[in-house]
Amino acid sequence: MSVSVIHLLSDSQVEDLVALYQKEWWSKSRTLHDVRTMLANSDLIFGLVDDETGRLVGFARVLTDMVYRAIIYDVIVADDRRGQNLGKRLMDAMMADNVLTSVASVELHCLPSMESFYGKWGFVPNNSGTRPLRIRRGDAPIGDKASA
Template sequence: MTDKMDKYRMVKTLTESQVSDLMDLYKNEFWSDKRTREDVVKMLAATDVIIGLVDEGDRLIGFTRVITDFVYRAMIFDVIVKPTHRKCGLGKVLMDAVLNHRELQAVESFALNCLPNMMPFYERWGFTDDVGEMKFMRRTTG
C-alpha cells in the first residue's frame, strides 16, 4: 500500500457508526439508494465476509462483501468507495482484500455484477463476461 493508503485500515465487522457511514455511501448510488438501515443490518448479519476500509477517525470510506460456500462459489457485492476518496486505489485495495482473503483461497469461482463501464476495472483480476453458454437469470419480488 502506498503512504496515502497507510492511513486506512481494514475491518471485518462494522460498528453502529460505521453502519451509518455505509448508509451514507449507499445513498450516493442509484443501485443502493433505496436501502433501509433495517434491511442493511439484516444483510450484514447474513453476509459471510465483510471488508470495510476505515480512516483514522474510524469512519467507513470503503466497503465490499461476499456471500459464499467457501468451496465452489463466491459472489462479490457492493464494492463501494466514498466519492471524496475515489481515484486513490481504494477499490483495488478492496478487491485485492477479497481475492487474497485467507478464508476464500479455496473458492473455485468468484462472480460479481457490474455496469459495462466498470468491466475494465474488474478485468485486471481476471473477471470476464465470456461465460460460454451460461446465462444470468433473476427473479425479483418488488
C-alpha cells in the same frame, strides 16, 4: 490519510455504509434496518476505514458456500475518496482472503464500464453459455409481506 481493512463494522460504520448506499443509484433505497440484516447474513465483510476518523470509506461483501461458489456484492468507495486507489485496495484484500482463494468460482456483477477495472483480478464476462436469471421483487424491505 491511511486506511485499514476491517471485517466487522461498528454501529457508526453501519450508519456510514447506509450513507454511502444512499448516494448510489443501485442502492439508494436501502434502510438502516435492512442493511443491519444484510450484514448479519453476509459470509465475508470487507470495510475500509479511515484510520484518523474511523469513518467507513469503502465496503464490499461476499456470499459463499466456501468451496464451489462465491459472489461479491456492493463494492463501493466514498465519492470523496475516489481516485485514491481504495477500490484496488478493497479488491486486493478480498482476492487475497484465505476463504476466497480456495473457492472454485468467484463472481460479481458490474456495469460494462467497470469490466476493465475488475479484469485486473481475472474477472471476465461469462462466456460459458449460461446467463444469470433473476426474480426481481424490487427493493422491498425485508419482512414486507405484500399480498398477492
